Amino acid sequence: MEVRYHFVPYGEVLNPEKDTFALDVGMKTVPGVIDHHHPEAEPECTASLLVKHPELVFQHVDPAEMASRNEAGKKLKIITHRLPDFDSVASIFICLKMIETGQIDASLIEIAKYARLVDSASLPKSIDLTATPYSILRAIFATLKKEGDEANYERVEEGLRLMHFLYTKSEEGYEIIENRSLFAAVDRYEKAMRRVEEDYFQYLLEVGQFPKITLYLPSVSGDRRIPVDGLICRNPKSFLLREWARRDRTNSPHGEGFGFLFTTFGNYRYILGVDPDRGVNLKGLGDLLNQKEEEKRKSLNRPLTYRWYDGNCPFFNFRVIDSPQDGSSLSFQEIVRVVIQFGSSK
Secondary structure, three states: OEEEEEEEOOOOEOOOOOOEEEEOOEOOEEOOEEOOOOOOOOOOOHHHHHHHOOHHHHOOOOHHHHHHOOHHHOEEEEEEEOOOOHHHHHHHHHHHHHHHHOOOOHHHHHHHHHHHHHHOOOOOOOOOHHHOHHHHHHHHHOOOOOOHHHHHHHHHHHHHHHHHHHHHHHHOOOOOOOOHHHHHOOHHHHHHHHHHHHHHHHHHHHHOOOOEEEEEEEEOOOOOEEEEEEEEEEOOOOOOHHHHHHHOOOOOOOOOOOOEEEEEEOOOEEEEEEOHHHOEOOOOHHHHHHHHHHHHHHHHOOOOOOOOEOOOOOOOOOOEEEOOOOOOOOOHHHHHHHHHHHOOOO
16 A cells, blocks of 8 residues: 655644545544544544544545555555654554554554553653663654655654564564563664663753753642742753653752753744643643733734644643744743743742
8 A cells, every 4th residue: 555644734724535644633533634632632642542443544444445446546645743753653553554454453552552651741750761662763763864854754764663563573472662672682773772871861961051940830630839840951952851851850959850841942942841740730821822922923013823832632731832833933031931920829
């Protein structure tokens, strides 16, 4: 089966199309468009939605009908977001395997469960980061040098290669979630494991330079504020900074790890997030940022085409905030002031 890929911005609204699947993007959950980033979605990632609701695939493309076509007719289009992540490539693999086999099996469920942990930033802190698929894929992504759609294609290629490896080994009875010897037996993954080990020392170099703050953030129940150590990370080189920081009891002021991260990438993209284990979220901060964004754009005569994404979906529950697709008009200092204001009251 010939598969073509198309990459769109985060938050793109899409409708079902024949012989096309939109995965991890589209802002709806219907057969042919499977996304979890909208308020009406279930608290699942895209990969886990596929195995929980196989009708999202099978009501859109019939595997038997696809198999009966001549070779020229066996074409499928996959749409996902730019810079595909673990959930994106896992959902692509699961979708294609479902069409190939016409069923859900235990290994696909295992991959989907793991993708759900990864996408919710809920990997257990006890897990060995050097020997788990998420870190290995992040290490591989960190070595890719291409840009634009070439980078997107490369991510999909590497991601599907890893998913095929995980699926095959799971079918053979191996533990795939944390297995140093399994990955060490493959040269490309053994090298990735070494890069993860090196990345920890990169994190230690950076954490001493990044400003540390304490914020009082809303509890998930909304009935109180909880103090959380935060780290402001400008252009980090560590590709697993989030995972190292949340485990870091040595450098966090209260010795509990950094429960809040504000990460900048150039002066274009800003991501704010909290550790799900801390029982807090950022509900209301996205509204504040959008208010300031609108005011700033009016003063600059710049249209408000895109807004800050505030994590308003059951899966994220306001735990993550991402800057507008066309870049924020707010300066780094202005964003920091809004964050401090939001987290200043007990």
